[in-house]
Amino acid sequence: MANRSFVVGVGMTKFEKPGSRDWEYPDMAKEAVGRALADAGVTYDAIEQAYAGSVYGAMGQRALYEVGMSGVPVMTVSNACATGSSALYLARQMVRGGLADCVLALGMEKMQKGSLGAGVGRSSVTIIDHHLRSMAAGRPWEMDKAPMPQMFGNAGREHMEKYGSTPEHYAWIGWKNHKHSVNNPYAQFQTEYSLDDVRNAPMIFDPLTKLQCSPTSDGAAAAVVASERFVDEHGLGDQAVEIAGHHIASDTAASFEDHSSIQVVGSDCTRRAAARALAEAEVAIEDVDVIELHDCFSANELITYEALGMAPLGEGHKLVDAADTTYGGRWVVNPSGGLISKGHPLGATGLAQCAELTWQLRGKADARQVENARVALQHNIGLGSACAVAVYKPAT
Numbered sequence: 001m002a003n004r005s006f007v008v009g010v011g012m013t014k015f016e017k018p019g020s021r022d023w024e025y026p027d028m029a030k031e032a033v034g035r036a037l038a039d040a041g042v043t044y045d046a047i048e049q050a051y052a053g054s055v056y057g058a059m060g061q062r063a064l065y066e067v068g069m070s071g072v073p074v075m076t077v078s079n080a081c082a083t084g085s086s087a088l089y090l091a092r093q094m095v096r097g098g099l100a101d102c103v104l105a106l107g108m109e110k111m112q113k114g115s116l117g118a119g120v121g122r123s124s125v126t127i128i129d130h131h132l133r134s135m136a137a138g139r140p141w142e143m144d145k146a147p148m149p150q151m152f153g154n155a156g157r158e159h160m161e162k163y164g165s166t167p168e169h170y171a172w173i174g175w176k177n178h179k180h181s182v183n184n185p186y187a188q189f190q191t192e193y194s195l196d197d198v199r200n201a202p203m204i205f206d207p208l209t210k211l212q213c214s215p216t217s218d219g220a221a222a223a224v225v226a227s228e229r230f231v232d233e234h235g236l237g238d239q240a241v242e243i244a245g246h247h248i249a250s251d252t253a254a255s256f257e258d259h260s261s262i263q264v265v266g267s268d269c270t271r272r273a274a275a276r277a278l279a280e281a282e283v284a285i286e287d288v289d290v291i292e293l294h295d296c297f298s299a300n301e302l303i304t305y306e307a308l309g310m311a312p313l314g315e316g317h318k319l320v321d322a323a324d325t326t327y328g329g330r331w332v333v334n335p336s337g338g339l340i341s342k343g344h345p346l347g348a349t350g351l352a353q354c355a356e357l358t359w360q361l362r363g364k365a366d367a368r369q370v371e372n373a374r375v376a377l378q379h380n381i382g383l384g385s386a387c388a389v390a391v392y393k394p395a396t
């Protein structure tokens with residue numbers, strides 16, 4: 001029988017446009033970890049192990065030496081855009097397995113303006129070569145377009161062709177997430193746009209306009225993960241949030257078999273990760289109140305509604321028609337503004353999602369609070385592929 005695991009402290013920096021703030025990754029880490037430790041009411045001495053995530057080469061030890069040098073094991077984690085959730089997953093595994101009582105998970109990134117390439121580092125093998133090949137076999141690949149918007153945009157195109165969603169549905173998701181971020185002081189953008197602004201923004205890859213794409217960002221986020229014993233000994237029961245289920249899925253051969261863009265960008269991985277995480281938490285998607293979902297592009301939010309079981313296959317856009325994924329609807333998806341408006345510093349994103357959901361379940365999310373939020377779900381995906389789904393519940 002595995003031990004229970006709890007988030008007892010969270011903290012993050014504001015996410016910033018690259019180049020707009022004079023800081024390096026250790027500065028970000030110090031700010032985010034300092035806030036998470038203060039939130040938990042513990043000092044760095046309490047941390048028995050640390051998992052620190054970054055896609056672009058920030059080193060965990062270097063980042064944490066600004067916080068403390070206690071000699072504990074520090075592991076740098078890299079798992080594409082699911083890096084932050086992967087650091088959290090590993091921290092939780094240690095607590096679940098009874099190998100530690102208090103573990104730190106950190107995610108951080110310093111990025112550049114403009115689109116991402118298809119790989120990281122110097123190898124000629126990109127992490128998404130299977131994905132690119134499979135997608136290119138299914139529909140023409142446009143060499144002059146950036147790969148990431150193209151991959152997720154192709155998933156949107158496939159959904160429109162097969163199931164009848166329209167560019168309006170994708171624009172609404174961009175509009176919704178920007179609107180949510182108005183109340184999030186940590187968000188890179190806090191501007192409310194009209195639907196027309198979103199529709200008429202520069203086209204990046206049809207149907208995705210710029211206001212439906214996550215920007216590049218700088219920032220960090222952190223969580224302190226603890227055992228039941230630690231929660232009790234430190235009197236943290238009132239603020240602890242249980243990680244009731246957490247699973248990370250990778251691709252199977254089926255992800256590539258029929259050259260479906262929807263499958264290639266991770267809907268199958270999401271489906272499997274969600275099934276495991278929800279089962280572990282002993283809840284159904286209908287029991288969930290609030291969701292932080294990996295809306296790297298609006299198309300991914302829509303196809304993920306179906307992969308999470310919020311709508312039957314081919315009917316995700318009906319949730320948009322019913323405004324069922326914003327305040328007043330069935331679920332509130334991305335109250336933080338999501339990646340589209342809060343920003344997406346790759347390694348930090350999963351832990352920022354964890355921070356938002358922790359605040360939501362504590363009832364401390366200020367103007368973006370989802371009323372009576374009791375069960376929360378986090379979805380964080382990295383092509384290559386790592387799909388993380390976590391389910392959170394209040395400790396008491």
Ligand SMILES: CC(C)(COP(=O)(O)OP(=O)(O)OC[C@H]1O[C@@H](n2cnc3c(N)ncnc32)[C@H](O)[C@@H]1OP(=O)(O)O)[C@@H](O)C(=O)NCCC(=O)NCCS
Pocket residue numbers: 017081112113114115116146148149189204210211212213214215216296340341344383
């Ligand atoms: C959207 C994108 C194509 C825009 O790239 P770009 O136009 O070449 O370059 P920039 O990053 O300089 O953005 C241009 C401007 O648009 C703004 N912008 C970008 N995305 C925005 C968004 N979602 N909302 C509001 N403004 C945005 C930038 O802040 C910048 O503003 P500025 O001119 O005032 O400085 C690029 O940011 C992108 O590819 N994003 C996706 C990143 C990605 O793939 N992440 C991993 C996903 S899994």
